[in-house]
Amino acid sequence: MNKIKHFSQVNDFTKEDFDEVFRRAKIFDVKGKDFTHVAPGKVLGLGFFQESTRTASGLQSAIIRLGGGWNGIPSPAGSYVNIGEESMDDTLNSLSDSADILGIRHKNFDLATYSKKATVPLINGMCGGDEHSAGALGMAYTIAKKMGKMDNLKVGMYGMVKSSRPSKAITRLLAKYGATFYVDPVIPEFNTPDYIKKEAEASGAKFITAPVKDFIGEVDYFSVIEGLPQAGEDPKHLEAYNKDFQIMGKKDFALLGKQSSFSYGMPGAMTDGRMIVNMTEADADSRCITHAMLKDWTAVMMALITYLLDIKVK
Amino acid sequence: MNKIKHFSQVNDFTKEDFDEVFRRAKIFDVKGKDFTHVAPGKVLGLGFFQESTRTASGLQSAIIRLGGGWNGIPSPAGSYVNIGEESMDDTLNSLSDSADILGIRHKNFDLATYSKKATVPLINGMCGGDEHSAGALGMAYTIAKKMGKMDNLKVGMYGMVKSSRPSKAITRLLAKYGATFYVDPVIPEFNTPDYIKKEAEASGAKFITAPVKDFIGEVDYFSVIEGLPQAGEDPKHLEAYNKDFQIMGKKDFALLGKQSSFSYGMPGAMTDGRMIVNMTEADADSRCITHAMLKDWTAVMMALITYLLDIKVK
Amino acid sequence: MNKIKHFSQVNDFTKEDFDEVFRRAKIFDVKGKDFTHVAPGKVLGLGFFQESTRTASGLQSAIIRLGGGWNGIPSPAGSYVNIGEESMDDTLNSLSDSADILGIRHKNFDLATYSKKATVPLINGMCGGDEHSAGALGMAYTIAKKMGKMDNLKVGMYGMVKSSRPSKAITRLLAKYGATFYVDPVIPEFNTPDYIKKEAEASGAKFITAPVKDFIGEVDYFSVIEGLPQAGEDPKHLEAYNKDFQIMGKKDFALLGKQSSFSYGMPGAMTDGRMIVNMTEADADSRCITHAMLKDWTAVMMALITYLLDIKVK
Numbered sequence: 011m012n013k014i015k016h017f018s019q020v021n022d023f024t025k026e027d028f029d030e031v032f033r034r035a036k037i038f039d040v041k042g043k044d045f046t047h048v049a050p051g052k053v054l055g056l057g058f059f060q061e062s063t064r065t066a067s068g069l070q071s072a073i074i075r076l077g078g079g080w081n082g083i084p085s086p087a088g089s090y091v092n093i094g095e096e097s098m099d100d101t102l103n104s105l106s107d108s109a110d111i112l113g114i115r116h117k118n119f120d121l122a123t124y125s126k127k128a129t130v131p132l133i134n135g136m137c138g139g140d141e142h143s144a145g146a147l148g149m150a151y152t153i154a155k156k157m158g159k160m161d162n163l164k165v166g167m168y169g170m171v172k173s174s175r176p177s178k179a180i181t182r183l184l185a186k187y188g189a190t191f192y193v194d195p196v197i198p199e200f201n202t203p204d205y206i207k208k209e210a211e212a213s214g215a216k217f218i219t220a221p222v223k224d225f226i227g228e229v230d231y232f233s234v235i236e237g238l239p240q241a242g243e244d245p246k247h248l249e250a251y252n253k254d255f256q257i258m259g260k261k262d263f264a265l266l267g268k269q270s271s272f273s274y275g276m277p278g279a280m281t282d283g284r285m286i287v288n289m290t291e292a293d294a295d296s297r298c299i300t301h302a303m304l305k306d307w308t309a310v311m312m313a314l315i316t317y318l319l320d321i322k323v324k
Numbered sequence: 325m326n327k328i329k330h331f332s333q334v335n336d337f338t339k340e341d342f343d344e345v346f347r348r349a350k351i352f353d354v355k356g357k358d359f360t361h362v363a364p365g366k367v368l369g370l371g372f373f374q375e376s377t378r379t380a381s382g383l384q385s386a387i388i389r390l391g392g393g394w395n396g397i398p399s400p401a402g403s404y405v406n407i408g409e410e411s412m413d414d415t416l417n418s419l420s421d422s423a424d425i426l427g428i429r430h431k432n433f434d435l436a437t438y439s440k441k442a443t444v445p446l447i448n449g450m451c452g453g454d455e456h457s458a459g460a461l462g463m464a465y466t467i468a469k470k471m472g473k474m475d476n477l478k479v480g481m482y483g484m485v486k487s488s489r490p491s492k493a494i495t496r497l498l499a500k501y502g503a504t505f506y507v508d509p510v511i512p513e514f515n516t517p518d519y520i521k522k523e524a525e526a527s528g529a530k531f532i533t534a535p536v537k538d539f540i541g542e543v544d545y546f547s548v549i550e551g552l553p554q555a556g557e558d559p560k561h562l563e564a565y566n567k568d569f570q571i572m573g574k575k576d577f578a579l580l581g582k583q584s585s586f587s588y589g590m591p592g593a594m595t596d597g598r599m600i601v602n603m604t605e606a607d608a609d610s611r612c613i614t615h616a617m618l619k620d621w622t623a624v625m626m627a628l629i630t631y632l633l634d635i636k637v638k
Numbered sequence: 639m640n641k642i643k644h645f646s647q648v649n650d651f652t653k654e655d656f657d658e659v660f661r662r663a664k665i666f667d668v669k670g671k672d673f674t675h676v677a678p679g680k681v682l683g684l685g686f687f688q689e690s691t692r693t694a695s696g697l698q699s700a701i702i703r704l705g706g707g708w709n710g711i712p713s714p715a716g717s718y719v720n721i722g723e724e725s726m727d728d729t730l731n732s733l734s735d736s737a738d739i740l741g742i743r744h745k746n747f748d749l750a751t752y753s754k755k756a757t758v759p760l761i762n763g764m765c766g767g768d769e770h771s772a773g774a775l776g777m778a779y780t781i782a783k784k785m786g787k788m789d790n791l792k793v794g795m796y797g798m799v800k801s802s803r804p805s806k807a808i809t810r811l812l813a814k815y816g817a818t819f820y821v822d823p824v825i826p827e828f829n830t831p832d833y834i835k836k837e838a839e840a841s842g843a844k845f846i847t848a849p850v851k852d853f854i855g856e857v858d859y860f861s862v863i864e865g866l867p868q869a870g871e872d873p874k875h876l877e878a879y880n881k882d883f884q885i886m887g888k889k890d891f892a893l894l895g896k897q898s899s900f901s902y903g904m905p906g907a908m909t910d911g912r913m914i915v916n917m918t919e920a921d922a923d924s925r926c927i928t929h930a931m932l933k934d935w936t937a938v939m940m941a942l943i944t945y946l947l948d949i950k951v952k
Contacts, residue, residue, distance in 0.1 A: 378732045382735075
């Protein structure tokens with residue numbers, strides 16, 4: 011038997027793994043084509059212990075389009091974990107007994123450690139403190155599709171990188187392709203964590219901290235990071251952050267290069283009730299790839315699921 | 325690309341649209357036949373932000389029987405909307421990115437307005453203040469099946485039309501086929517709203533307000549309306565309503581014509597804890613089509629989904 | 639039309655029914671084989687009004703692997719029953735209108751009585767005070783698979799039989815195959831209820847109450863019963879039970895016969911926060927069949943569903 015492949019974190023995959031997943035994603039990225047012969051009767055188990063609009067739905071669509079279905083716990087209400095009668099380990103062990111592959115969301119569960127004893131492949135759908143690995147995979151696919159390349163991208167980020175699991179994951183992923191990151195974290199405390207920087211630099215990535223206006227005109231891809239922090243952030247930092255955070259709109263996007271693209275995190279709400287971008291202005295801009303990412307994401311998850319399940323795709 | 329078809333409200337459809345959906349429903353209304361080749365891998369996204377027993381289940385069955393599956397938010401617990409972190413617009417926009425078609429329930433969201441910018445077809449599964457459009461579609465199908473015709477029906481209604489979204493929707497729908505409505509709203513405040521009457525009369529419908537005993541013997545189809553009002557009804561009206569509402573039973577149904585049919589709304593509970601009908605007596609009557617409607621409803625939803633998705637059905 | 643078959647309780651089935659289901663389970667118990675041609679488009683309706691990790695997931699997997707899908711209410715949050723607006727009878731009647739078969743969990747609903755008027759086959763997924771019938775079916779299958787026989791098994795039980803619905807159901811089931819039960823209920827109040835004993839003895843079963851150390855070396859199969867009681871147990875009994883209950887571990891399993899097998903109930907938590915077994919030690923023992931049962935269970939449910947739906951399986 012082959013070793014079980016996991017995507018419990020970005021670093022489970024080599025660049026070759028990513029290349030193969032992106033190759034498959036292109037095959038599945040065809041609207042309306044029938045792929046139900048690819049994984050008939052296969053079951054994706056969900057263990058989602060935080061709310062989800064996009065990730066759970068995209069994973070569900072992926073397995074349905076492949077000819078299978080999903081089971082398990084798609085939302086935090088109504089489970090034994092939720093009422094405190096069962097541990098994450100026991101729950102995932104049990105879900106593994108009836109599913110072929112699991113997708114998991116939890117605020118702090120360490121999925122990489124759990125993966126060592128897991129009996130089916132795992133997908134990190136924003137699990138643990140550091141990563142929305144599956145989200146980052148989709149973001150990278152759409153960025154590369156729009157830019158025509160994955161290598162040596164100039165990536166701008168505005169917002170709380172430190173407290174954004176998608177942003178930390180995309181940093182790790184694009185670092186493997188030699189990206190340079192221009193980061194305006196609004197307040198220094200929300201900059202990319204040092205341990206992620208060091209790890210990414212070892213892969214050839216570079217980091218530049220600067221005000222957004224200094225780099226927005228230079229980057230290939232610009233990310234406005236979601237404004238709801240991970241649980242446990244210091245309220246004083248959030249107050250300072252909200253005070254200085256400028257909502258991004260038309261006048262900011264005007265500074266972006268014509269061939270560049272950008273996206274905003276979702277949910278787009280901030281803790282002070284504002285939205286991180288003027289969504290109407292953002293969505294009206296043809297360079298905005300937020301919904302393109304979400305639309306592509308099902309195909310990327312079809313690619314990931316088939317790859318982890320060792321299903322051949324030509 | 326064709327314009328996206330929606331069923332965000334009864335008035336999205338012309339009589340020709342309804343005729344075509346009912347034609348398809350007859351094809352799908354065959355117990356046990358395999359239709360999984362019709363829509364393999366297609367995904368119905370649910371955005372149900374109020375409880376549902378029948379509507380969500382029927383929509384889910386419809387897409388499964390067509391060879392696809394469902395994703396999204398099937399019940400109000402455990403979503404970002406539920407915890408106040410995301411708007412309906414953003415949620416539906418995002419669900420649209422991974423689904424082929426959406427079914428939606430919400431107490432006051434204006435689906436017709438949203439449909440103008442929607443990127444996939446929408447089904448109103450009791451959304452907004454006025455309509456359970458998909459419910460009405462199924463009711464009309466079964467009524468016509470039992471009566472052998474859809475045109476010029478005499479329809480009796482007993483109960484809070486004003487506060488019943490299925491009743492307001494069926495009024496609009498059958499008005500297109502020239503129905504005459506005999507309404508006993510128990511108290512005047514719960515009569516069919518004037519704006520719906522005017523609109524329906526413009527389609528050729530007629531309205532007569534009278535005590536139920538005066539018309540129950542005359543109608544082709546008689547509806548006992550559910551007793552739980554929409555959110556926000558005046559408690560004084562409800563008190564007066566409950567005081568005068570008579571539970572319908574065997575002795576009332578005895579007054580109905582032999583060729584007539586009737587149904588009762590579900591859930592059948594009233595705000596004072598009573599049930600709107602004696603269910604045992606109602607279900608024992610061969611003219612009661614409540615469960616026939618529910619049984620037919622999956623086929624009607626298969627018809628609606630395929631029609632909205634432009635899938636040919638012969 | 640054939641009479642509708644139900645599995646609302648163990649006693650709905652004769653030994654011949656069980657034999658046929660186990661025959662089918664062997665056919666489906668093949669990892670990775672495609673069975674989606676068996677029940678394409680069939681719908682399993684869930685009515686789960688208590689939490690579930692394993693039962694709901696296994697039922698969902700079973701219908702997906704057979705080519706169908708599931709709908710309904712998979713967890714207690716967000717349903718009309720949950721908010722008190724609809725009865726179990728009305729809910730199940732309505733779910734029956736869109737599904738081909740129902741799986742049900744409820745703390746005290748009498749499913750056997752309801753089955754007399756049910757319009758689709760019912761599966762008891764831990765419903766009512768006495769039984770987790772579907773759970774017991776799977777346990778019996780795996781025990782027989784490991785022991786090479788179903789007849790005349792020596793079964794040891796340690797824990798609160800009286801308050802364990804899986805244990806009461808497996809007692810009834812294995813009694814039909816002439817089992818002898820060695821029971822250590824920790825406190826006398828938690829012994830197998832007399833009415834179940836009498837019924838089982840009428841089928842040829844025997845019961846011996848003794849301390850676990852006296853029989854653990856003698857039995858073919860040993861069950862450590864879950865430690866969370868059914869709702870309504872006397873707190874004084876629980877206190878006495880917790881005081882005397884010994885967590886089972888390596889040193890206890892060492893006393894088991896080499897050809898014997900054992901399992902522990904899940905969730906494994908007790909009301910005092912302890913776990914009923916040392917799970918690491920239990921899972922490391924090759925005779926522990928807890929997860930083997932769960933892995934086999936999907937195949938057993940595929941067998942049960944096809945049998946209840948009168949689908950031929952060769």
